Amino acid sequence: MSKKDSLQLTGQEYRELSRQYRFEPAWYSRYRQVSLEVLKRRPSSLIVLGSGRGIIERMLPEEISCISVDVDEDHVEIARTVNSGRANRQFQVMSLFDVPDHYESGSFDGAIISEVIEHVVDDVGALETAYRMIRPGGYLFLTVPNINRLSNRISRLIGRSVPEDPTHYREYEQNGIRQLVEQVGFNVEEMQGVYLLLPPENWSRKVIPVDCFLRDAVKWFPGWGRNIMLLCRKP
Numbered sequence: 637m638s639k640k641d642s643l644q645l646t647g648q649e650y651r652e653l654s655r656q657y658r659f660e661p662a663w664y665s666r667y668r669q670v671s672l673e674v675l676k677r678r679p680s681s682l683i684v685l686g687s688g689r690g691i692i693e694r695m696l697p698e699e700i701s702c703i704s705v706d707v708d709e710d711h712v713e714i715a716r717t718v719n720s721g722r723a724n725r726q727f728q729v730m731s732l733f734d735v736p737d738h739y740e741s742g743s744f745d746g747a748i749i750s751e752v753i754e755h756v757v758d759d760v761g762a763l764e765t766a767y768r769m770i771r772p773g774g775y776l777f778l779t780v781p782n783i784n785r786l787s788n789r790i791s792r793l794i795g796r797s798v799p800e801d802p803t804h805y806r807e808y809e810q811n812g813i814r815q816l817v818e819q820v821g822f823n824v825e826e827m828q829g830v831y832l833l834l835p836p837e838n839w840s841r842k843v844i845p846v847d848c849f850l851r852d853a854v855k856w857f858p859g860w861g862r863n864i865m866l867l868c869r870k871p
Contacts (some may be wrong), residue, residue, distance in 0.1 A: 643671055645695045657689060657714055664691075665831040666863055670750055670777050671695040673867055679745030683769050685732040685762065686752030690715025690725075698723040703739075705730040732765055733758075741768045746775040751863070754781055754804045763820040767870060776822055776868040779830060783807035786860040787833045813864055822868035829854040829861025 650664045671692055674682070679700060684693060687704035689711050696702065701724040706712050712727050719725045730738070732752070747766040753759040766776050781804065788798045801807075808816075814824050832854045854861045 641675060642697075643668065643675070643695045644697055645691070650691070653691075653718065659689065659691070662831055662833065662862065666750065666779055666865075667691045667695060669828070669830050669865060670748060670779060673777055673865070674700070674746070674748070677746070677775055679775065681744045682746050682748055683735065683739070683744045683766075684748045685735065685766060686749060686755075687712070687715050687727060688750075690718045690727060692748060692750065693725055693727075694718050694722070698725075700724065702726070703744075704728070705732055705735060707731050732756075732762055735765055736768055739769060742771040744769050744771065744774065746770060746777065748777045750777070750779045751781065753778075754806055754808070757805060759806070760816065760820065763817060763822075767820050767822065770870045772870055774870050776817070776866070776870070778813075778817065778866045778868060779863045780813055780866075781807045782829070782859075782861055782864045783809050784859060785833055785862045786857070787862075789860065808864060810859060810864055813866065817866060817868050822870060824866055824868050826867040827858070828865045828867075829858030830863035830865050831861055832857065833862040 647664060650659070651661070653659060654661060674696060681701040682703070684702055684704035687693065687706045690704065693702045693704055693715065703726045704715065705728050706715070707729065709729050712729050715727045719727070747770050749762065749766055753762045756762050770776060781801075791798050810827060814827065817824060
C-alpha cells in the first residue's frame with residue numbers, strides 16, 4: 637500500500653493529540669471511517685464544511701487538496717497547528733453558508749460534513765451548499781448523530797430519559813436523514829453506522845480494548861451506531 641493510499645494519522649498519534657487538545661477517544665472512529673471512505677473514492681479536491689480541529693484533513697494524504705471552513709476561531713487555529721507543514725491544506729474562519737460567495741459552483745470533487753448540520757438551524761440549506769459546491773458525479777461524505785444509538789435504546793429500555801445535547805437543534809434517524817439528502821438532490825449510495833456507545837458513556841469510550849470492539853461491532857448493528865454515515869453522490 638502506497639502512502640497516498642493509507643491514513644496519515646495512527647491511533648497512537650491521535651491519542652497524543654487528544655491528550656494535548658482534549659479530544660474524545662471515540663471521535664477517532666468517526667474520523668477514521670470517513671477518511672477511509674474518502675480514500676476509496678480518490679477525490680482530488682474536497683471542501684470541508686465545518687472542519688472542527690482538522691483531524692480528517694490530517695488523516696488524508698497531501699495529494700488530496702482540502703479547503704476547510706469553520707466558524708470557531710479556536711478550532712481553526714488548532715486545525716492549522718495539527719496540519720502544520722502539510723501541503724494542500726487551507727483553513728478559514730467562515731460560515732459554511734458563505735462558501736458559495738467565495739468559490740464557484742462545482743469547484744470540488746467532494747464535500748465532507750461531519751457532525752455539523754445538527755448544530756445549525758437550516759440543515760437543508762447546509763446540504764444545499766454542499767450540493768452546489770460539488771461537481772456532477774462528486775461525493776458528499778456526511779455524518780450525523782443517531783437518535784436511535786445503542787446508548788439511547790438502553791436508556792429508554794430501563795426507563796431513563798435520553799440525555800440531550802444542548803448544542804443540537806435535532807438528531808437523526810436513518811430514514812429521515814436519507815429523505816433529507818435525497819430531497820436536496822443527492823443519491824444515497826451507502827449508509828453505515830459509526831461506533832457503538834454503551835452507557836456509562838464516559839467509561840466505555842475511554843477503555844481501549846472496549847473501544848476497539850465497539851468500533852468493529854457496529855458493522856453487525858449499523859442502526860445502533862453512535863453516528864450515521866451516508867455516502868452520497870451528486871447526479
